[in-house]
Amino acid sequence: MRASQFFISTLKEAPADAEIISHKLMMRTGMIRRLGSGIYTYMPLGLRIIRKIEKIIREEMNRSGAVELLMPLVQPAELWQETGRWEKYGPELLRIKDRHGRDFIIQPTSEEVVTDIARSVINSYRQMPVNFYHIQTKFRDERRPRFGLMRGREFTMKDAYSFDRHVEGMEKSYQIMFDTYTRIFTRIGLHFRSVAADNGTIGGTGSHEFHVIAETGEDALVYCPTSDYAANMEAAESLPPSDVRPAPAEAMQKVLTPGKKSCEDVTAFLNMPLEKSVKVIAAIRLDAAEDAPDRFAVILLRGDHDLNEIKTQKIIGPFRFAAEDEIVQYTGTPSGYLGPVGLDKKPGIAVYADHTVTVMGDFICGANEVDHHLTGVNWDRDVPLPPVIMDFRNVVEGDLSPDGKGTLAILRGIEVGHVFQLGTHYSSDMNATFLDENGKSQFMQMGCYGIGVTRIMGAAIEQNNDERGIIWPLPIAPFDIVLCPMGYERSELVRKTTDDLLAGLLEAGIDAILDDRGERPGVMFADWELIGVPHRVVIGERGLKENMLEYQGRRDDAATTVPQAEIMDFIQKKLAM
Amino acid sequence: MRASQFFISTLKEAPADAEIISHKLMMRTGMIRRLGSGIYTYMPLGLRIIRKIEKIIREEMNRSGAVELLMPLVQPAELWQETGRWEKYGPELLRIKDRHGRDFIIQPTSEEVVTDIARSVINSYRQMPVNFYHIQTKFRDERRPRFGLMRGREFTMKDAYSFDRHVEGMEKSYQIMFDTYTRIFTRIGLHFRSVAADNGTIGGTGSHEFHVIAETGEDALVYCPTSDYAANMEAAESLPPSDVRPAPAEAMQKVLTPGKKSCEDVTAFLNMPLEKSVKVIAAIRLDAAEDAPDRFAVILLRGDHDLNEIKTQKIIGPFRFAAEDEIVQYTGTPSGYLGPVGLDKKPGIAVYADHTVTVMGDFICGANEVDHHLTGVNWDRDVPLPPVIMDFRNVVEGDLSPDGKGTLAILRGIEVGHVFQLGTHYSSDMNATFLDENGKSQFMQMGCYGIGVTRIMGAAIEQNNDERGIIWPLPIAPFDIVLCPMGYERSELVRKTTDDLLAGLLEAGIDAILDDRGERPGVMFADWELIGVPHRVVIGERGLKENMLEYQGRRDDAATTVPQAEIMDFIQKKLAM
Incomplete structure (x- = not known):
């Protein structure tokens, strides 16, 4: 490829609305162009990256035995009504009408x-088994599209759906996809991690996410450095504490804490560690009737812990946080002063506790009275343990790993893949049956498997960039190597050497681009470093007089001089590294 | 590929709503599956064909110097308002609102x-020049989607757009695309023709269509077998007649023609040839004010000719056919009895004539009186020639070619490509300017170029089928060759021979499929003939005992016996033919 026959259009500055580095760099390199909120054109340079990602995905999907088809973009509402998602799916589902009002x-x-x-x-x-997949445009009408390709509205996804005759078959199909995803992300050349995940609204029985590791990632990934354990924060389990609850050492005491509401403020005011406090989260259980005795729920957590909403929902059912007026209505006390002592005796309140709370002694909590807290509170002596004690909190660094093989650490990640065991969730709603070997009608066992194709492009940049621009992993770089001649128009020697080298590289199946735009060297180098092509060869008259060329890798600090006769071997070795 | 690892699902009967052969065969072979009106899933077998078509298009577009990008499906209304197409484009343009009502x-x-x-x-x-293209899903909300992929709502199109600095550049870009399209359809292996076409609502200065020749085609293509002339019926010019008008031989006479309204009925009733009659088409000119003297127009045509609406619109401006009450209101006579004699003297009627009418003598026409016609009518003697005489009619077989090099013939075709010279039609509406070599701002000169990717699949079938099914041109066949073993499970010899042959074919880059489904030979052969794979090899124990295999091409009447040792050479020769 010659740059003069391609279309390159870099910018000095990223637009002001580009918040994250991948978005900025994609705009500056002209890889994408914004058409509307969360809607982008993939310009020629950007499309090359997308196509390379798609090719790797397609090759590995085919190798796994999955079969490609192409399902339509515009789908009739009737099918979505069969599963109830026409109603249940939020406003992200773009509902439209055709000319006949359908x-x-x-x-x-x-x-x-x-x-x-x-x-x-x-x-x-x-x-069966059969696994259908397609690589197709998706549309999700995000309320606030942002971060370029990270949370766009129109994007490309590879989605696959396996159908099996029994659970063991589905589990096998799932494992094949898990292994295939591992191969895909390995081939793409990204540092990634798979973690156990929550199934969320898609339903089903088990799932894993694949994350590209990046400090800027939206997700917290929990893992055990000394074992295989890894889970999304949403799904990471905290073990019941092994500590024994200490015997009470203090008397319970009511203290004045004027205007101090948060555990942080109260413990700072009392000069006590935050871990000595208990906080109360008030929630409204949406499945309970207005007058049900357990519609109002409080969950007790240690002051330094955070509620895990996914786990909480699994225990108490769908909920929302209670509003201030509801808190006063049910407890008689404003938020910030709530505590377990006495709350257990109020009618119409269901009390839950995270298991960490149950091994605390001499703790601090609200006194259920404005501007007052209690200190030296102890279970049994001052208040009975709540009836339901479960895992309600996010894990924290240093927690014991659920597999008992070490302590947990936390990384940030960008979700790029998700595999789900769906079971009969959709096949029963839609009556998708088959005849088994005994002639009996059975629901198909399904799995579904997604990869965010366009998001991978963003995630790869978040993981691989420096102050000069992008550093593409070779397998998805827009070009493998760029040839930068010094005086291509001026010098016959430079031109012929460059043309010959380009021909040789293309012949060898290497995706090379020759920058024949006639830009000054400074502009040329800056452009290709910004674009992030992994390898570069500079062809100059001075060097050629001594039969030398200059090679520099995108991550190298300095150039290497390479004898002209050895350049093809040299490049091929670099590309194989 | 092994059929057991692919997904093949043929049907005995096509669904009742499949009207044309390509639709029927695509449904029976399971290549597509209907999701909604005009909306189809491309099943694995169908998608292979689409991908092969896309690959050829992409290769030739890249070779032409065009650059691929990918523009979004969902596009903001603002841009379409800039060109006025938000209002002008009919209900085929699917207008939608996002969650914010935009x-x-x-x-x-x-x-x-x-x-x-x-x-x-x-x-x-x-x-410039630069030519951007993409291969992308399109949606046109057809009022009555039909004919499978021929007139669907969701379909795939390759659309390209060239930008040039001047008209000569645009014409060159246009010619490059014309040549590229010729290469594309040649490589796809279809019998096709390019014809001059009308620009239609897309605007601009010139265009050509590419048609796949098929008796079932919706379009009439006019061409001259002894010259290069070729045009769509819409655009085909009819030359002014070279005949001299004969001298009047009869007297003009009013005859009773009770209830006879059409030229066919009147001439049959009078026992005269249809070509002796003149018909009157009544139209309302939409650009004329309600009370304009030329709002009501009549066009005179020879009785056996048809009005060409495109040409008519170019002469009289936008129009619709007059309703019966309007005809009576303007002429005082119901339709069926109108004629030029006397109509020229009525106020508020503009009279036009097709040039063929002007060389007629002793003709028959309506008498502008119910149940009466005139015979023996002659221009000048009985009625003056109308003021505007132009080309208003569709050409017919045997007309002189406009290039004077023979007479015209007519073929049926299916439009699969269209190239347009747009000029500054869009760039001026949208203020798309550049600085020329003198630093002066100029509008870009544009061209646009479309290929109906999915429609090619349908057109190829319309052109290539027989009573047994589809006969794919090799370049877009879902598989190049199918291996049909007799007793693959039973016979070690058959299995090993088949497996070795498959491996050899794949190694040689031949897209082969092995039918290892274990179906009976009859079912196996019928399936592959229906699917239309161009080449077939049968591997049977009996033949193998004599080291022989059986080859049959999809168009062959009988099988050929081929020595096992020569089979690879034999197949490669067949594929190269």
Whole structure:
């Protein structure tokens, strides 16, 4: 490829609305161009990266035995009504009407359509396992699209859906996809981690996420450096504490804490460590009737811990945080002064405790009275333990690993893949059945598997950049190598050497670009460092007089002089590294 | 590829709503599956064909110097308002609202978006010519989607847009695309023709269509077998007649023609040839004010000719056919009895004639009186020639070719490509300018170029099928060759021979599939003939005992016996043919 026949258009400054480094660098390199909020054109340079990512995904999906098809973007509402997602899916589902006023959606995902296909084309257990996938545009009408390709509205996703005759088959299909994803992200050349995850609203029985590790990641990943344990913070389990509750040493005492509401403020005011305090989270259980005795729930956590909403929902059911007026209505006390002592005796309040709280002694908590807290509180002596004691909190660094093989550490990650065991969640809603070996009708066992194709591009940049620009992993770089001639127009020797080298590289299947735009060396080097092409060769008259060329890797501090006769070997070795 | 690892699901019967052969065969082979009206899933078998078509298009577009990008599906209304197409484009343009109530469309084409990109990234004449293309899903909300992939709502199109600094540059870009399209359709292996076409609503200065020749085609293609002349019926010119008008031989006479309204009925009733009659088409000119003297127009045509609406619109401006009550209101006579004699004297009627009418003598026409016609009518003697005489009709077989090099013939075709010279139609609406070599701001000269990717699949089938099914041109066949073993499970010899042959074919880069589904030979052969794979090798124990295999091409009447040792050579020769 010659740059003069391609289209390169870099910018000095990123637009002001680009908040994160990947977005800034994609805009500055002209890889993407904003058309509307969360909607981007992939310019020629950006599309090359997307295509390389897609190629790796496609090759590995095919190798796994999955079969590619292409499901439509515009899907009739009827199918989404069958599963109830027409109503349940939030406003991210773009609902539209055609010219006849019929309801459609633009696909954010394709469980409904693929299940409709399966129930039509699969009749017998002999036709399974089968795994259908496509690489297709998706639309999710995010409330606040941001971070460039990280949280856009229109994006490309690879989604796959496996159909099996029994649970063991589904588990095997799931494992094949898990292994395939591991190969895909390894081939793409990213530092990544798979973690156990929550199934969320998609339903089903088990799932893992694949994250690109980056300090700027939105997700917290919990792992044990001395074992295989890894989970998304949402799903990471905190073990019941092994400590024994200490015997009471202090008497319970009511203290004046005027205007001090948070555990931080109260413990600072009392000059006590934060871990000695207990906080109360008040919630409204959405599944309970207005007058149910357990509609109002309080959850007790250690002062330095955070509530894990996913785990909480699994224990108490769907909930929202209580509003201030509801807190006063149910407890008689404003928030900030609530505590377990006495609350347990109020009617209409369900009390829950995180298990860490139950081994605390001589603790501090609200006195259920404005401007007052209690100190030296002890379980049993001052207040009975709550009836339900479970794991309600986010784990923290240093917690014991659930596998008992060390302590937990936390990393930041960007989710780029997610695999789910769906079981019969969709097949039963849509009556997708087959005849088993005994001629009996059974629901298909499903799995679904997504990769955010365009998000990978953003994540790769978040992980690989420096002050000069992007540093692409070779497998997804827009070009493997750039040739920068000094005086391509002026010098016959430079031109011929460069043309010959380009021809040789292309012949060898190396994706090379020759910068024949006639820019000054400074502009040329800055452009290609910004764009992040991993390898560069400079061809200059001075060097050529001594039969030398200059090589520099994108991560190298300085150039290496390479004899002209050895350059092809040299480059091929560098590319193989 | 092994069929057991692929997904094949053929049907005995096509669904009742499949009207044309390509639709029927695509449904029966399971290549596509209907999701909604005009919306299809490309099943694994169908997608292979689409991908092969896309690959050829992409290779030739890249070879032509065009640069691939990817523009979004969902596009903001603002850009379409800039060109006025937000209002002008009919209900085929699917207009939608996002969650915030903002207006968007799903792209039916991308002139607006690409012009927006060009005005942002192209500043100087030095950056042109450039030709941006993408292969992307399109949506056109057809009123009555039909014929499978021929007139669907969601489909795949390759659309390209060239930007040039001057008209000569645009014409050169246009010619490059014309040549590229010729290469693309040649490589795909279809019998096709390019014809001059009307620019239609897309605007601009010139265009050609590419048609796949098929008896079932919607378009009539006019060509001269003894010259290069070729045009779509819409655009085909009919020359002014070279005949001299004969001298009057009969007297004009009013005859009773009770209830006879059409030229066919009148001439049959009078036992005269249809070509002796003149018909009157009544139209309302939409650009004329309600009370304008030329709002009501009549066009005179020879009785056996058809009005060409495109040509008519170019002469009289936008129009619609007059309703019966309007005809009576303006002429005083119901339709069916109108004629030129006397109509020329009525106020408020503009009379036009097709030039063929002006060389007619002793003709028959309506008498402007119910149940009466005139015979023996002659120009000048009975009625003056109308003021405007132009080309208003569709050409017919045997007409003189406009280039004077023979007579015209007519073929049926399916439009699969269209190239347009747009000039500054969009760039001036959207103020897409650049600085020329004198530093002066100029509008970019544009061209646009479309190929209906998914429609090619349908057109190829319309052109290539027989009673057994599809006959794919090799370059876009889902597989090059199918291996049909007889007793793959049973016979070690058959299995090993087949496996070795498959490995050899794949090694040689031949896209082979092995049918290891274990179906009976009859089912196996019928399936692959239906699917239309161009080459087949049968591997049977009986033949193998004599070291022989059986080859049959999809168009062959009988099988050929080929010595096992020669089979690879034999196949490679067949594939190269």
